[in-house]
Amino acid sequence: MNNEKKLYGIAATFKTPDEIIKAAKTTSSAGYISFDINTPYPVHGMDGAMKLKPSKLGFVTLIMGLTGASIALLLMFYTMSIEYPIVIGGKPFFALPAFIPITFELTVLLATLSTVGTMIALFFRLPDNKHPLHDTEYMKSVSNDKFGLVIESEDEKFNETEVLNFLKKLNPLTTELVYFPQEEAYPILQPKFLLFLISVAIVVSGGTYFSLNKLLIITPFNWMMDQEKVIPQKPSDIFADGRGMQLPVNGTVARGFIPYPYAGQTNPVEVLANPTLPTKENLELGKAKFFTYCSPCHGYFADGDSRLRGQFPNPPTLHSKRAKDFSDGMIYHIITNGQNVMPSYSSQITRDERWAIVNYVRVLQRAKNASDQDLIDMNKEAGSNVAN
Amino acid sequence: MNIDYSQEIPAVAGRLTLAQIEELVAKPMDTKPDKKFFIALTISGSLLMLGAVMIGLSFYYGTGLWGNNQPVGWAFPIVNFVFWVGIGHAGTLISAILFLLRQKWRTGIARFAEAMTIFAVMCAGIFPVIHTGRPWLAGYLLPYPNQHSLWVNFTSPLLWDVFAVSTYFTVSLVFWYVGLIPDFATMRDRTSSKLRKTIYSIFSLGWRHSNRHWTHYEKAYMLLAGFATPLVLSVHTIVSFDFAVSILPGWHATIFPPYFVAGAIFSGFAMVVTVLVFVRKIFDLQHIITIDHLERMNKIILSTGMMVGYAYAMEFFIAWYSGNPIESFVFINRAFGPYAWAYWIMVSCNVIFPQFFWFRKIRRSIPLMMIIVIFVNVGMWFERFVITVTSLSRDFLPSSWAYYKPTLVDGGILLGSFGLFFTLVILFTKALPVVSISEVKAVADGAQPTHHGGEHHE
Numbered sequence: 001m002n003n004e005k006k007l008y009g010i011a012a013t014f015k016t017p018d019e020i021i022k023a024a025k026t027t028s029s030a031g032y033i034s035f036d037i038n039t040p041y042p043v044h045g046m047d048g049a050m051k052l053k054p055s056k057l058g059f060v061t062l063i064m065g066l067t068g069a070s071i072a073l074l075l076m077f078y079t080m081s082i083e084y085p086i087v088i089g090g091k092p093f094f095a096l097p098a099f100i101p102i103t104f105e106l107t108v109l110l111a112t113l114s115t116v117g118t119m120i121a122l123f124f125r126l127p128d129n130k131h132p133l134h135d136t137e138y139m140k141s142v143s144n145d146k147f148g149l150v151i152e153s154e155d156e157k158f159n160e161t162e163v164l165n166f167l168k169k170l171n172p173l174t175t176e177l178v179y180f181p182q183e184e185a186y187p188i189l190q191p192k193f194l195l196f197l198i199s200v201a202i203v204v205s206g207g208t209y210f211s212l213n214k215l216l217i218i219t220p221f222n223w224m225m226d227q228e229k230v231i232p233q234k235p236s237d238i239f240a241d242g243r244g245m246q247l248p249v250n251g252t253v254a255r256g257f258i259p260y261p262y263a264g265q266t267n268p269v270e271v272l273a274n275p276t277l278p279t280k281e282n283l284e285l286g287k288a289k290f291f292t293y294c295s296p297c298h299g300y301f302a303d304g305d306s307r308l309r310g311q312f313p314n315p316p317t318l319h320s321k322r323a324k325d326f327s328d329g330m331i332y333h334i335i336t337n338g339q340n341v342m343p344s345y346s347s348q349i350t351r352d353e354r355w356a357i358v359n360y361v362r363v364l365q366r367a368k369n370a371s372d373q374d375l376i377d378m379n380k381e382a383g384s385n386v387a388n
Numbered sequence: 389m390n391i392d393y394s395q396e397i398p399a400v401a402g403r404l405t406l407a408q409i410e411e412l413v414a415k416p417m418d419t420k421p422d423k424k425f426f427i428a429l430t431i432s433g434s435l436l437m438l439g440a441v442m443i444g445l446s447f448y449y450g451t452g453l454w455g456n457n458q459p460v461g462w463a464f465p466i467v468n469f470v471f472w473v474g475i476g477h478a479g480t481l482i483s484a485i486l487f488l489l490r491q492k493w494r495t496g497i498a499r500f501a502e503a504m505t506i507f508a509v510m511c512a513g514i515f516p517v518i519h520t521g522r523p524w525l526a527g528y529l530l531p532y533p534n535q536h537s538l539w540v541n542f543t544s545p546l547l548w549d550v551f552a553v554s555t556y557f558t559v560s561l562v563f564w565y566v567g568l569i570p571d572f573a574t575m576r577d578r579t580s581s582k583l584r585k586t587i588y589s590i591f592s593l594g595w596r597h598s599n600r601h602w603t604h605y606e607k608a609y610m611l612l613a614g615f616a617t618p619l620v621l622s623v624h625t626i627v628s629f630d631f632a633v634s635i636l637p638g639w640h641a642t643i644f645p646p647y648f649v650a651g652a653i654f655s656g657f658a659m660v661v662t663v664l665v666f667v668r669k670i671f672d673l674q675h676i677i678t679i680d681h682l683e684r685m686n687k688i689i690l691s692t693g694m695m696v697g698y699a700y701a702m703e704f705f706i707a708w709y710s711g712n713p714i715e716s717f718v719f720i721n722r723a724f725g726p727y728a729w730a731y732w733i734m735v736s737c738n739v740i741f742p743q744f745f746w747f748r749k750i751r752r753s754i755p756l757m758m759i760i761v762i763f764v765n766v767g768m769w770f771e772r773f774v775i776t777v778t779s780l781s782r783d784f785l786p787s788s789w790a791y792y793k794p795t796l797v798d799g800g801i802l803l804g805s806f807g808l809f810f811t812l813v814i815l816f817t818k819a820l821p822v823v824s825i826s827e828v829k830a831v832a833d834g835a836q837p838t839h840h841g842g843e844h845h846e
Contacts (some may be wrong), residue, residue, distance in 0.1 A: 017837040024599075037599035040406065040574065041830035046836055047603050055607035078594035079531065079539035088543050098543035105551040108615045112559045116566055119608045120593060124601050127593035132785055136592065141575035142597055145829075216527045 005179040008132035009035075009152040010163050012172035013141050017043050019191045020147035023170045024049035027149060030166065034155035038133070038142040061115045068110030072103040108193070130181060138176045146173065252357065259353065260336055271329030278359040284358030289353045293345060302364045313341055318361060319368045389423045399492040403436045404722040407678065408830045414578060416671050419820055424670070432810035439804005442797050443518060451521045453797040460780040460792035465519035466630075468802055470772045471513035471655070472809075473553065474625055474648075478656025479505025480560060483567075484616035487609070493627055493684060495675045495827040500667065502661050503820075507812040508659075509557045511805040516549070518801075543627040552626040555609050559619055566605075569595050572828040597710050624652045631775065638718040638779035641706070647699035654692035654738070655768035657685050658761040663813060665754055667822060679752055686751040689764060693742035696771070700735065714784075722778045726791055730774050737767020786813040 013022045020037060027035050028051050037046060047054075080086075081093040091098060120126050133139050133150070142148035149172075151163050160177075165174050170234045230236050236244035253259070262268040276282055291296075291300065299305035302318035317323070338344040349357070400409065446453050456463045479501035486494035517523045529550045531540045540547050572592035579585050595601070628648035631639035661682060668677040707719040723731050741763045744750045751757065782789045816822065829835055 017835065021837045036596075038596060038597045039599060039602070041570070041826040041835065042599070042602040042606050043837060046599050050599060052600065052603050055604045057604050057607045058611065061611050076533065076542045081543055084537065084539055088541060091543055096545050101622065102542055102546040102551050104618075104622055105548075105555040107554045108559060108619050110616050112562055112612055115608055115611055116562050119604050123604045124593075126595065127590075129589045129594040131594055131596060133596055139596065140577045143574045144410060173740075211527075215524070218524055 005182065008178045008180050009150045009158075010160070010167060010322050011133075011136070011138040011148055011176045011178055012167040013138060013146040013148045013174050014170075014172055015146065015149060019171075020149065021045055021049050023149050023172075026170060027151065027166075031157055032151055032155050034152040034158075036150050036152070038139070038148040038150065040143060040145060040147075043147070055123075057115060057119055060118045064114035065107050065111035067154045068107040069103050071110070072106035073099060076102065132180050136176060136178055137174070138178065141174075147387040150178065190239050203208065242340075243352050260346065262333060263337060263346075265333075265337070266339075268333055269334050271327060274328035274332070274355060274358060275365065276355045276359060278362070283360055283363060284354030286358070286363075287352060289349060290357050290360050293349055294357065297342075301368065302361060315342065319365055324365050324369075328355075328358050328362070331361055390668065398833060399495060400676055400828060400833065401678045401680075403833055404675055406832060406835065409828050409832060410574060410578070410825050412676065413821045413825050413828070414575065416818055417575065417580075417821065423813070425818065427500025429811065429814050432807050432814055435803050437804075438800050438813050439802075439807050442800035442804060444515075446518065446797060446801070447523070451519075453795060455792055455794040455798055455812045457790070457792075459788050459790055460517075461781050462776050462780060463792055464794050464798040464802060465515040467769070467772045467776050468805060469512050469515035469519075469755050470507045470627055470648075470776075471769050472515070472805065474655045474768065474772075475622065475659045476505040476508035476512065476556070476560070476654035476656065477624060477649070477652035478660045479503070479508075480556075480563075480616050480620040481653055481656065482660070483563065484613040484620065484697070487613045487619060492831045493681055496673075496678070496681055496823055497660065497664060498827065499564075499567060499824040500822050501656075501666060502560060502567070502808075503816050503822075504656075504660060504663065504813065505560045506564060507809050507816075508656075509553065510812070511809050513557070514808075515552060529836065543573065545626065545633045548626045549630060552623045556619060556623045559616060563616055566608065566612065567824055567827070568820065569593060570597065570605075571821045571824060573597060574825050575821065576610060598736075621649055636779050636783065637712075638722065638775070639716045641703065643699055643702055643706070647696070650692050650695035650699065651768060651771060652740075654689060654696055657689050657692065658758075658764035658768070661685050661689070661757065661761045662765065664776075665758055667817060671817065671822065673823060676828055679754075682754075682757065683748075683751045686745045686757055686760075687763065690742050690745040693738055694766070697735075697739035700739065718779060718782075721782055722774060725778065725782065727774060727778045727781070729827055730770050731778070733769050734770040734774050738771060741767075753798040767770070794813065 012023070014023055017039075020039065020043060023038050024046060028049070035050075037043075037050060039046070076099045077094060080095075081353060085093045087093075088095075135369050138148055138150075149167070149170075151158065151167070164175065228238070230238065230244040232245060234244045238244075239246060262271065294302075296308060297304075297306045297315050298318060299307070304315050304317040306312065306314045332354055334342070335349065335357060336344060336346045345354070404412070445795035454464065456465070464547050473789040482494050482501040483498040487498070517526050520526065528534075529540065529547070531542075572588050573595035575593050576585055576588035579588060625645040632644035633640055634640060664677055664682070664685075668674050669789065674782075704723075705720050723729075741760050744756070744760055750760075750831060781792050
């Protein structure tokens, strides 16, 4: 660029709205196209005088308004009818009447924001604080109470002296030559501007990270979580040994617990009598508990065929004469107390369950040594004669 | 009385020139604030601080500091929320509805009323958030894909509120800003201070008063007004749904949406008059905000006040006409129960006192109008109190009935919201043009072409 100033246009100011309307009409009829009128407020009839086409802004509003309505309806349809449908107040999953308020609000929001945004950014090409008209006497007077006309140098018919004469004929208050500013309009690579961009990026990303990852899940007060209480498996300051979990006091008896009088005796002289009856429920309970606790070593049928593949010594079969001659109380004693390598099951199996197991062991012993007569008796009871 | 109704009263009195209008409006911004300004700011700032401390205490110790308890869980916070949202409605009505109705007189007061809308909605926004008791979780109100894979309930009036109030705030702010752009440009071209010029340049976006821009600008302004009009009606309608969609007697009424909207405009105009009376006096704007403006607003207060009175009467009528004994009980309880004092304050302030505005002398007398509009402000606050508290304090189960009493902290937060509102208003009067310069210029005498040159015009 040489040192010569480049002309933007020639400006003239007028005193009254009538004069500016007349000036606009004359200018447009004279064939100038790149000209503009600057007035402190919209002057009625100016659009016609300048031969401007009606604004097309309404189409932006219409399209974006419809977009807002569709986004709202689709979002609600997807979230409430497809992704996570919940019945609320007996309404259908797609409750159109209840969706109307939000559809309306989003329509308005998107329509207005996009109208204003489009108008400013695309229709006006703002923000633009480097325009040649800024900081001229002309701009200061049309900002206040004068009415201005600029014929721009990019117009095809533009010729400096001709335009100046043309404007003088309109009887203006003042005329002014407006030049382009000398420096480059947008010094984008200025270090200051780059620094500004970087700091904006840091602030925005930091702020986003902080609000999404910290602020939104922050718990400012957690008094309810930090209470003076014992939490299982955790240390605690309440007790001298620093543990939360404590052994019960000596002699404590749990609810429903009856002390076993023969605990610790290998060969008790006397044992308890069986307090239960082998009812169907009792035997089913015994079967379930036998399967859980006894069958891993004793086998499902108490044959002593362990499922542990030799990782633990196999117990003897429970169908031996010795085992069959045990009293109910003795089997109960063995479960409670343990025997040889078998540990005590008193802490794992309740009293009633132990008796149920005893009854079930009796059933197994009987079943393994059934006689023919048993089958006949059973069929009689069942009312069928399959075996005959 | 011989008034010529065939001629419109001029929107700007005193035959001011365009430059004089600008001079008048820009004066508060060009001059240094005086002692009165700082006294006013100190008072409102102290109230704001009081409110901030009370909210801080509530955050620290929890909402147990408030009077809210079973059965009245929706006490002061919701009353104040509805009150402030209502105050905001006058601004949009003046800026949007009166614009669509081509009321030229709106230009003098529109900017100020819009600013009050924004400040009032800011005050309103505080209350539902603190009422949740866990304000830091307010982010969950937005529908965003989250780790709980849960969505908000789009069929709930409380969520509609979130959308309505935030849309209302955003659109009002944008509407306000669009109106301010030409005035920022005017201020930019007036000032000689470098700092202020930079600030005004940034906010004016480089506006050039170009007619190629004005033509789109006017279109956009009309579109925005067209959207703001149903929006303002929708906002208080949705606020009333908070009540009307519930099944509580006294709330479950189809009259609520129009009744709330009328009440909102009523209270909003009262607040606008309250503040404008001071502003026009302090900033010498009597020629721009004329006594005719105030009289017109008083007429609107009178008419909306009667709409509100009609709604009060209709509620009683429907309670009797429906033959529903519970409904009748609620309304008799409202007028003669433990909160009868609040009910009669409401009726006298909202229905009886505005009747004085039938007299032209009272409509045009500043001291009398001040008294009446302050009564209206009080009355409309009590209307929300009566609706919210009486229905809740005696609900379906007589064993849980209780008498709600607010605590000092409740009162402090309410005062704090007034402090916030007036602090913002006071700062606004010094920072921005309180009257739209370009709009008032456009309706001044001789501002538009006469078309007497024998040339046709559209």
